[in-house]
Amino acid sequence: MAITLERITPLRGLRCRACQVLQPADTRYICAECYGPVEPEYDLAASDANALREKIARGPHSLWRYADLLPVAEPASHFPVGWTPLVRAPRLGAAIGIANLFIKDDSRNPSLSFKDRPVAVALARALELGLDTIACASTGNLAGAVAAAAARNGLRAFVFVPATTDEGKIAGAAAYGATVVRVLGTYDQVNRLCARLADEEGWGFVNFTLRPYYAEGSKTILFECAEQLDWRLPDHVVVPVGSGALLTRTATAAAQLRQTGLVDDTPFRIHAAQPAGCAPVSDAVLDGYREVRPVRDPNTVARSLAIGAPADGDGSVGIIRASGGSAASVSDAEVQGACALLASTEGVLAEPAGGVVVAAAKALATRDVFDDNGSVVLYITGNGYKGTLDAGLLKPPIAADADEFRAAYAEVLG
C-alpha cells in the first residue's frame, strides 16, 4: 500500500515558527515544545542561484518546478497544478487607480481555486505516508480540491463544510465522489469537529494532520509570480485572507527566494484583503496591528473567506507589519461590484474572494498605499464559475423579436 518516494529535497526538518526548535519531519503536525505551528526547513544556502533558475526553467509546467523548495517529491499520479498566468491588468488598473497592476489568475487550476496548490503538496505527503483517505474542513474551495485530488489518485475523501457553503461548490465536491458532510454552524464549528476527527480517525486531514505540508503548497503562488516577473519580487501583493495560511506562506516564499538568491532583496509589501462581514485580520491591522479578535458570526457574500478565528491570524498581522504592508475590509456591495469590474475589464471571472481582493486594492490605492508606483499583484484565487454567480441582475427574457430587443436594451445600445 505505502508508496515510497525518493526524497529529493534537502529537507532539514520542521522548525517551530514560535519557539524556533528544529524537529524531525515525522508525523507531528504541531510543535512538541509549545504547540506552535511548524514549517519545513531546507538546506538552501548551498544552492547556486543561476543553476537553480535553470533547473526550475527546465521543470514541469506545474508547481513541482519548485520541488527543491518543497518538502515532498512530485507524485507520479497527480494532475498538473499551478503555473497559472500572471497578466498585466491595465484597464482594471485605470479603473481602480493603480498604474502598474498585475493579476495572478489562480482561478485556472484543476478544481478552479488556488486550494489545488496546498492540496497537491498535502496529497504527496499522504501518498508518502501510505494513507488511503484524505479529508478537510473547508469553506468550499478546499473541499473541491481535496475531492478532486482523491478522485485522481483513487483515495477516499471526506470533506466537512458549513451547511451554508455555496451550493455549486458542495455539488462539485460530491460529483468528484467525496463524502460531503454539511455541518450546521460556522466554519469555526466545523473546524472544531474536524480537529477532533483528525485526532481520532487515521485520515490525512490536509488542514490538520498534514498542515505543515499543506501550507507549503501556498508558497508556490509567489514563486511563480517572481519567476514570471523575471525573478523579481513585486513591490506589493494583495492577498485574500481566510485562515491566513496563504498570507503567511507568501512571506515564507519571499524569504526563501531571497535566501537562495533567486531574487534580490527588494522591498516587498504584503497587504491583507478581507470582507467587512469577517475581517478579523484586516481590523487588527487597521487598529494598530493589535491582536486578532475572533469573529463569532461571519456574514459575507465571500463565504470562502468566512473564517472567524483564523489560525494564522496573529501570524498574518505580524508579517504585514514587518513587510510595511496594510489591509482593507470591503462591503458585500463593493465585492460584487469589483467582481463585475474585474470580469468586464480584464476577462477574468472570479468568485467573491477575487472581488474582495480587487475592492481592497482599490481602497488601498485611495489611501495612497501604492504611491511608490511599484508593481502591484492581486491574487485572484477562485473561479466565478464555482456556483457563486447570481443571474438576478439580468433583465427578464425577451421574445425572439428585434423590436422588443431594441426597446428593452435601448440604454445599452445608446
Add this chain to the structure above:
Amino acid sequence: MSVTVRLATPLRAAAQGSASLSFEATDLGSLAREITARYPELAARVLRDGEFGRFVNVFIDGEDARFLDDGDLRGKRTVEILPAMSGG
C-alpha cells in the same frame, strides 16, 4: 465543581499520556491554576501569563471560550483543549 478536560492527541504527552483529566474548578482562571499545580508541563504549553491561549483553542461544552467573556465553568461539564488550526 468537577469538569472533564479533554486533550487533543498531540497535547497528551505533556499530561502523562492522559486523554482526559478531571479538575475541580469554577472558572477558567481556577482551572488554569489547577493545571499549573498538577501538570506543569502541560501548563507551560497551553497557558500564557496564566491564561489559556497561545496556540490552543479552548471550548466549554462546545462553545469557543473566547466568545464567553466570563469563562464560567459552573454547571459546565467538558472543557476541550485543541491545537489552534484552520484553513479554508
